[in-house]
Amino acid sequence: MVFNSLTFVVFFACVLVLYNLPLGWTARKVNLLLASYLFYAAWNPPFVILLWVSTVVDWYAAQGLVKAQRQSARHAWMLLSVVANLGMLGYFKYGQFLLDNFTSMLNAMGVAYQPAHADIVLPVGISFYTFATMSYTLDVYLRRAAPARNLLDYALFVTFFPHLVAGPIMRPTELVPQFAEPRRANADQLRFGLALMTLGLFNKVVLADSFLASVAEKVYDSDKIPGALDAWAATLAFSGQIFCDFAGYSTTAIGAALCLGFAMPDNFRFPYAAVGFSDFWRRWHITLSSWLRDYLYIPLGGNRHGEGRTYVALMGTMLLGGLWHGANWTFVVWGGLHGFYLGVERALRKRFTNFRPGPIALILLGLLTYALINLTWVFFRAKTFGKAWVVLNGMFGLNALAKPILSSFYLISVALIVGGIVTTHWYMRARTLESVVARAHPAAIASVWALLAFAIVIAQGSGNAFIYFQF
Amino acid sequence: MTTHAETAVADARDVPMAEDEYARQTASDRPGVAQPVPERPVPNQPWTRITVGAIVLFVLLLGSWEAYWRSYGATPGTRNSEGLWAIQRRRIDNGEGDATVLLGSSRVYFDVQLPVWEKLAGKRPIQLAIEGTTPLGMLEDLAADQNFHGRLLVGVAPQVFFSGFAYRGRVLPYSRTESPAQRVGQWLSMHSVERVFAFFDPDFALATVLRRQAWPELPGRPAHMDVRKLAVTEADRATHIWEKVENDTDYREITRSVWRKEFVPGEDDPPRAKRDEKSKEQIARAVKAVAALRARGVPVLFVRPPSSGPFLEYENRNWPRAQTWDALLAATGAPGIHFEDYPEMQGMELPEWSHLTRADAERYTAALYTVIARDFWPERK
Numbered sequence: 001m002v003f004n005s006l007t008f009v010v011f012f013a014c015v016l017v018l019y020n021l022p023l024g025w026t027a028r029k030v031n032l033l034l035a036s037y038l039f040y041a042a043w044n045p046p047f048v049i050l051l052w053v054s055t056v057v058d059w060y061a062a063q064g065l066v067k068a069q070r071q072s073a074r075h076a077w078m079l080l081s082v083v084a085n086l087g088m089l090g091y092f093k094y095g096q097f098l099l100d101n102f103t104s105m106l107n108a109m110g111v112a113y114q115p116a117h118a119d120i121v122l123p124v125g126i127s128f129y130t131f132a133t134m135s136y137t138l139d140v141y142l143r144r145a146a147p148a149r150n151l152l153d154y155a156l157f158v159t160f161f162p163h164l165v166a167g168p169i170m171r172p173t174e175l176v177p178q179f180a181e182p183r184r185a186n187a188d189q190l191r192f193g194l195a196l197m198t199l200g201l202f203n204k205v206v207l208a209d210s211f212l213a214s215v216a217e218k219v220y221d222s223d224k225i226p227g228a229l230d231a232w233a234a235t236l237a238f239s240g241q242i243f244c245d246f247a248g249y250s251t252t253a254i255g256a257a258l259c260l261g262f263a264m265p266d267n268f269r270f271p272y273a274a275v276g277f278s279d280f281w282r283r284w285h286i287t288l289s290s291w292l293r294d295y296l297y298i299p300l301g302g303n304r305h306g307e308g309r310t311y312v313a314l315m316g317t318m319l320l321g322g323l324w325h326g327a328n329w330t331f332v333v334w335g336g337l338h339g340f341y342l343g344v345e346r347a348l349r350k351r352f353t354n355f356r357p358g359p360i361a362l363i364l365l366g367l368l369t370y371a372l373i374n375l376t377w378v379f380f381r382a383k384t385f386g387k388a389w390v391v392l393n394g395m396f397g398l399n400a401l402a403k404p405i406l407s408s409f410y411l412i413s414v415a416l417i418v419g420g421i422v423t424t425h426w427y428m429r430a431r432t433l434e435s436v437v438a439r440a441h442p443a444a445i446a447s448v449w450a451l452l453a454f455a456i457v458i459a460q461g462s463g464n465a466f467i468y469f470q471f
Numbered sequence: 472m473t474t475h476a477e478t479a480v481a482d483a484r485d486v487p488m489a490e491d492e493y494a495r496q497t498a499s500d501r502p503g504v505a506q507p508v509p510e511r512p513v514p515n516q517p518w519t520r521i522t523v524g525a526i527v528l529f530v531l532l533l534g535s536w537e538a539y540w541r542s543y544g545a546t547p548g549t550r551n552s553e554g555l556w557a558i559q560r561r562r563i564d565n566g567e568g569d570a571t572v573l574l575g576s577s578r579v580y581f582d583v584q585l586p587v588w589e590k591l592a593g594k595r596p597i598q599l600a601i602e603g604t605t606p607l608g609m610l611e612d613l614a615a616d617q618n619f620h621g622r623l624l625v626g627v628a629p630q631v632f633f634s635g636f637a638y639r640g641r642v643l644p645y646s647r648t649e650s651p652a653q654r655v656g657q658w659l660s661m662h663s664v665e666r667v668f669a670f671f672d673p674d675f676a677l678a679t680v681l682r683r684q685a686w687p688e689l690p691g692r693p694a695h696m697d698v699r700k701l702a703v704t705e706a707d708r709a710t711h712i713w714e715k716v717e718n719d720t721d722y723r724e725i726t727r728s729v730w731r732k733e734f735v736p737g738e739d740d741p742p743r744a745k746r747d748e749k750s751k752e753q754i755a756r757a758v759k760a761v762a763a764l765r766a767r768g769v770p771v772l773f774v775r776p777p778s779s780g781p782f783l784e785y786e787n788r789n790w791p792r793a794q795t796w797d798a799l800l801a802a803t804g805a806p807g808i809h810f811e812d813y814p815e816m817q818g819m820e821l822p823e824w825s826h827l828t829r830a831d832a833e834r835y836t837a838a839l840y841t842v843i844a845r846d847f848w849p850e851r852k
Contacts (some may be wrong), residue, residue, distance in 0.1 A: 001650075001652035001655075002652070002658075005652065005653075005656050006656045006659045006660055006663070006664070007652045007653075007655045007656040007659060008652075010655075010659060041651070042650060042651050042652035042655070043650045043651075043652060044650060045651065061789045073655070106648075139505055142506040144504065167526075171498075171504040171505070171506040173506050173507065173508075173509075174506050174507065174508055174509055177508050178508055186515045186519045187518065187519065189513055191518040191521070191522045192513045192514065194522075195521075195525075202479035206677070209678060210676070210678040211678055214678075223737075225645055227682045237697060241616040254511070258511055258513075263510065263511035264511065265497060265498060265506070265509040266495075266497050266509070269497065281499070282497075282499040282500075285501075286497050286498055286499050287498060287557045289499060290497070290498035290502070290506075291497050291498075291501075292501055294502065295750075297689070298502070298503050306824055352711070381600060388483045401691075403691060403738070404689050404690075404691045405692075406692075407685075407686065407688075407689065407692060407695070408686045408687045408688065408689050409681070409682050409686040411689075413681075416815060430491070431491055432491050432493040432494060432495070434493035434513075435491045435492060435493045435494075435514070437514040437516065438492070438514035438515050438516065439518075442516055442520055442521050442524070443518060443524065444515055444832075445521050445525075446520075446521045446522075446524030446525040447524075447525075447528060447529060449521065449525035449529075450524075450525040450526075450527075450528035450530075450532060452533070453525070454529055454532040454533060454536070455677065457533060458533075458536055458670065458675075458676070458677045459676060459677045459678065460671060460672075460673065460676040462552075462679070
């Protein structure tokens with residue numbers, strides 16, 4: 001089920017009641033585990049089996065790793081986990097993509113081959129929970145962490161519903177220790193958790209779904225050729241939509257966990273105020289970028305084997321990071337562009353080691369970063385390269401046949417909302433939400449909270465799935 | 472992505488957060504190590520007072536919003552959602568495969584009154600017509616569904632049917648992929664908020680309300696107005712025109728002005744030849760689906776409900792009867808009831824030229840059913 005649904009409201013109310021019953025800690029954890037399975041099964045019940053497979057394989061792989069005496073045996077247990085998880089991911093997420101590419105390759109070679117459409121349904125959240133369970137085995141393999149003490153705690157780490165389908169991608173060391181001792185949210189945690197959920201849902205239901213999504217759709221999903229204004233408006237709208245959608249999910253998830261007394265990590269830190277691309281990736285989808293860094297970039301050599309190898313590792317990581325988002329070459333190009341940006345930035349930093357921008361230069365560099373990130377969003381949002389080129393041409397004023405697509409209402413909403421998002425990110429760049437809330441007048445907090453909740457209700461969202469569910 | 476060395480270097484990107492008492496590291500600050508249990512501090516505030524204040528203000532705001540829409544003429548009612556359509560579609564696969572099914576767009580949806588039909592036929596039909604959407608997708612769906620062996624009435628609104636326009640085309644794939652959570656959500660919605668709140672209607676959603684304000688028009692962009700709320704629906708999709716369209720002259724004028732904009736030829740309109748080609752494509756689809764249904768013994772009856780005034784002129788101008796309606800019947804071999812051919816279906820009142828008043832919808836349904844029972848499906852009572 002999705003957070004932005006009536007079903008979730010009732011589900012969450014039941015979970016809060018059950019969790020706070022005067023039961024033993026194990027019974028309460030079992031309640032949480034069963035609720036999490038129900039949360040997942042509410043999409044497509046048979047796919048719970050995949051969740052179990054991922055859970056059981058990594059549990060036993062970690063046990064095997066601890067007991068293994070020889071390095072080869074440790075390798076084997078680690079590989080079992082990686083192959084099982086990536087195998088599931090590969091089949092369900094990339095099976096059709098690989099088949100299509102294989103077919104295209106054969107056809108290009110003159111071999112007439114047309115396989116039946118595989119019609120594979122993508123299990124929701126598979127990219128997230130396979131990465132979470134792999135981090136468990138890999139941390140044990142790398143001797144960074146001890147395995148969980150019991151299967152219940154481990155299964156709950158994998159399945160805990162706030163992070164299950166769209167992150168933040170949690171590491172076992174972040175969550176499993178929280179299951180060791182009885183835990184309940186105090187009154188302030190519960191209220192602040194609810195406020196965070198309201199903020200997250202406002203981002204998703206009001207900003208992303210009600211206002212920004214339709215602007216991007218009108219340009220990206222239409223046959224019309226956009227001019228500069230429409231192409232930029234739609235791309236800026238998508239930049240706002242994807243932030244509000246995904247950061248909204250993360251904030252709601254963090255709030256839901258806090259209502260139960262659990263802490264989840266930050267996943268976004270006002271990324272549209274980033275200056276440079278390494279800064280962007282320290283602020284955007286932090287739990288994925290750090291996962292890729294720890295389990296892909298560093299094992300690929302990181303920056304330990306000379307400049308050339310560093311660039312290769314950087315580009316390889318970003319290309320695979322792009323592919324993680326979806327089985328389409330447009331995502332690979334999106335990742336490749338980020339890899340290219342990171343490489344150029346790294347080269348510039350080496351060339352201009354003493355450069356320290358002043359306040360104006362900082363803002364200009366930040367805006368340049370945001371503009372270049374918007375160019376990457378074109379490949380992320382467009383379903384085909386053809387569409388991406390049409391929009392890019394529009395952004396650079398090269399579409400001679402363009403006719404106006406967006407009405408003034410859409411243009412004004414994008415200007416206000418995306419302008420508001422970027423301004424907020426710059427204001428919050430070196431602050432935390434908590435510090436701003438702590439300094440605000442209680443009446444102002446209550447008013448903002450009520451207005452956000454009111455806007456969510458009157459927006460009447462139709463329970464649209466979060467964008468990242470498809471990844 | 473940052474490297475070990477890069478994260479260790481403080482530079483102009485990293486504005487210090489030392490003055491922020493809630494500042495904390497994230498995984499991006501700790502490369503290559505086990506990540507610790509996260510920090511999740513709660514800001515120091517009187518949260519009880521804040522929560523109470525927020526709830527009171529929220530209730531006041533919501534109460535005012537609800538009062539506004541009630542004063543506008545809205546009442547709580549069933550939402551014409553994809554989930555509601557899916558409930559009706561499931562009936563065919565859950566033991567009601569022999570039912571009479573109504574397909575079409577808004578005219579069959581608003582104008583065929585289920586209670587009147589039930590009174591005459593003894594059984595209520597399943598209403599699967601949906602506004603602004605060609606019924607061809609649903610026709611093909613039923614043609615492929617071996618569970619269906621009832622009777623089929625297919626509404627034809629020329630500008631929708633022959634153009635293949637499918638404003639709510641998503642209902643069909645939605646009904647096939649609806650998750651258990653969505654089914655529960657539909658049930659909860661129908662049994663809670665829809666019964667209580669008049670504002671809970673897509674036409675009164677925040678973005679919709681803001682979008683239809685008088686924003687400045689841009690040069691070169693054709694003016695467009697979204698269709699406004701026209702009908703009210705009940706739990707089994709029995710629907711009739713909204714009283715406000717009938718009784719409020721200002722609102723009726725708004726609904727007419729929406730149609731008027733549609734009547735003006737636009738730059739994006741397809742050329743005549745393309746439109747004719749599209750019509751032929753739709754007829755070819757219908758031929759195939761009707762043949763499959765009739766081969767299974769399912770009678771199919773096309774119905775052209777009334778339209779009037781400028782709307783009828785617009786339809787006749789762009790989709791002339793001979794090339795559309797007559798061609799459809801000839802190609803499919805299925806019978807049809809065109810309102811112009813029956814005196815008892817004349818003289819109806821259509822406040823915005825496209826849909827009947829509630830009273831005339833009842834009169835039309837009675838006339839339609841009488842003709843059907845007499846001339847087409849005589850054995851059914």
